[in-house]
Amino acid sequence: MELGVFSLTDIHAAADGGTPPTPGQRLDDVVAYGILADRLGLDVFGVGEHHSHDFAVSSPVVALAAVAQATDRVRLVSTATVLTTLDPVRVYQDHATLDLLSHGRAEIVAGRSAFAEPFALFGVDPDRLDEVYEEKLDLLLQCRDHERVTWAGSSRPALLDEEITPRAYAGRLPVWVGVGGTPTSALRAGDLGLPMMLGFVGGNLDNARRLVETYRLAGEQAGHDPATLQIGLAAHLYVGEGTASARDDAYPHYRRYLASATGRSSGWDVTRDQMNDLSERGAGLLIGGPEHVAAKILDLREICGIDRFLGQVDFGGLPRPVVEASVERFAREVAPAVRAAVG
Numbered sequence: 001m002e003l004g005v006f007s008l009t010d011i012h013a014a015a016d017g018g019t020p021p022t023p024g025q026r027l028d029d030v031v032a033y034g035i036l037a038d039r040l041g042l043d044v045f046g047v048g049e050h051h052s053h054d055f056a057v058s059s060p061v062v063a064l065a066a067v068a069q070a071t072d073r074v075r076l077v078s079t080a081t082v083l084t085t086l087d088p089v090r091v092y093q094d095h096a097t098l099d100l101l102s103h104g105r106a107e108i109v110a111g112r113s114a115f116a117e118p119f120a121l122f123g124v125d126p127d128r129l130d131e132v133y134e135e136k137l138d139l140l141l142q143c144r145d146h147e148r149v150t151w152a153g154s155s156r157p158a159l160l161d162e163e164i165t166p167r168a169y170a171g172r173l174p175v176w177v178g179v180g181g182t183p184t185s186a187l188r189a190g191d192l193g194l195p196m197m198l199g200f201v202g203g204n205l206d207n208a209r210r211l212v213e214t215y216r217l218a219g220e221q222a223g224h225d226p227a228t229l230q231i232g233l234a235a236h237l238y239v240g241e242g243t244a245s246a247r248d249d250a251y252p253h254y255r256r257y258l259a260s261a262t263g264r265s266s267g268w269d270v271t272r273d274q275m276n277d278l279s280e281r282g283a284g285l286l287i288g289g290p291e292h293v294a295a296k297i298l299d300l301r302e303i304c305g306i307d308r309f310l311g312q313v314d315f316g317g318l319p320r321p322v323v324e325a326s327v328e329r330f331a332r333e334v335a336p337a338v339r340a341a342v343g
Contacts, residue, residue, distance in 0.1 A: 001301060001342045002308040003335050004044025005037055005327055006079045006234065009056040009063075012256055012317030020317075026056035027063060029320050033313065034067030036324060038074035040331035045071075046079035046109070046234075046310055051118045054260065061094045061106075068102035076102055079234060079310065080111030080178035080197070084133045085122035087156055088140035089164065096168045104169035109197045110137055111178030112185070130184065137177070141192075144173050176232060179211065186211045190218025195230035197308075200284045205303050208233065208284070212304045230307045233300055235286050237311025238318070239329040243279075243288035250287045251275055253316030260316075286311060290333035297338050309338075 007030045013020040021029070034045040045067060047060040057063050060078040068076055076098060081091055091108065099106035112133045113119075119126050135153045142149045143164045152158040176197040177189035189196040196215050200208050212231055219229040236254065240246025251272055259267040278285035286293050300306050311330065314323045 001306070001338065002043040002075075002232075003297075003330075003338060004042050004046065004075070004077075004308070004310045005033065005237065005313045005330065006044075006046030006048065006077070006310050007033060007314050008048035008050065008079075008312060010050075010054060010257060010260075010315060011056055012253075012260065014317055014319065023056040027066075029314065029323075030057070030063055031066050031070070032320070033323065033327065034064070034074065034076075035070050036327055037331070038067075038071035040328065042074060042327075042331050042335065044075045044077055044308065044310060046077040048079045049082050050115060051082075051085075051121055052115075059094075061098050064106070065098055065101055068098060068105065071102075073105075075105045075107060077107045077176075077310075078109050080109040082113040082118050083110040083136050083140065084112050084129055085118040085124050086136075088136045089143055089156075089159075091140055092143035092164060092173070093166065095173055096166050099168045099173060100166060102169075104171075106168070107174040107176065108140075109176040109178045110140060112180075134188065137188075137192075141175065144168075144175060176230075179215075181207070181211070183211065183214050186215040187218045190215040190220075190224075190229065191222045193219055193222060193224035193228065195232065195307075197232040197234060197310075198304075200233050200235045200300075202278065202284050204283050205299065208300070208304050212306075231305060232308035232310065233304065233306045234310040234312065235284055236315055237286045237293070237313050237326070237330065239288070239290055239293050239326045239334060241289060241329075243292045246288050246292075247272075247276060247279060249322065250318075253318045254285075254287070255316070257316030290329055290337070293330070294334045294337040294341075297334070298341055301338075301342060 037045040047063045049060050051058050064076040095106050095108050132155050135155050148161050149159050150161050176195045179185040179198050238250040258270050279287045286296050
């Protein structure tokens with residue numbers, strides 16, 4: 001089972017109301033987290049994509065290229081690439097370049113975006129979102145699988161036996177389908193036999209389990225070997241010294257992160273009791289001491305059969321030393337416990 005961390009690069013003021021970090025300072029933080037993940041032996045590091053002043057990164061592949069030059073083994077993942085607003089040819093080329101720089105460590109999580117801000121910016125009709133995504137995902141896979149591509153669709157000019165370069169470092173670039181809460185996305189991933197990365201940002205394990213079952217059923221009905229249907233899950237993560245102190249540390253930042261809306265139409269003013277409930281076993285928030293967090297990841301493994309867990313570690317203005325301490329506990333205490341239990 002693979003374990004990793006990621007950042008969506010949201011920008012918030014410090015808890016004491018101080019000046020927010022600049023985008024450049026946030027990028028320095030994010031690159032440092034990637035280097036730390038590699039040094040501590042985590043399997044995966046990811047960076048998300050957004051297109052508003054609430055976030056520092058609009059191009060994950062650029063930030064990941066900086067991490068690639070300072071690391072040796074950690075896999076580098078976009079979490080997620082907003083495929084609906086981008087040219088799939090360019091998406092493949094950029095990630096193939098990252099794969100060459102990192103000697104074969106690049107992966108793409110192709111998503112539709114849960115945020116509205118990129119659609120007007122790139123001229124995508126929200127009413128055609130599913131159609132555009134499906135078409136662009138098809139072209140991305142063709143670019144990945146073939147050196148020369150002939151393709152026609154409505155979302156970009158046609159290609160007639162065009163050469164797609166550069167090619168990935170070795171073999172095929174992994175492409176995951178990013179899934180929020182919609183069964184349609186899980187069905188698509190299963191039908192194509194692609195690995196599914198599920199964003200688990202709320203609710204209980206039953207919700208995640210139903211999406212996983214939908215994905216697996218679609219994959220098996222499409223004739224894919226069940227053993228090849230990989231499942232990743234991403235959730236908010238903070239590992240403190242103990243569960244009570246972890247909740248004390250995380251709550252102001254988690255509340256600020258949700259209340260700010262960060263590109264969504266409205267925020268959510270989460271109470272401390274609500275956060276505590278979400279942090280309990282069976283719910284979607286991984287905040288607690290090392291034993292508690294390890295138990296929750298093993299619950300995800302048992303109930304949903306996940307092959308990869310990614311934790312969003314720096315939400316709501318958590319200070320860099322606090323984030324780094326959380327990542328260290330995750331790598332040094334949680335990861336060994338999970339790996340020992342999984343075998």
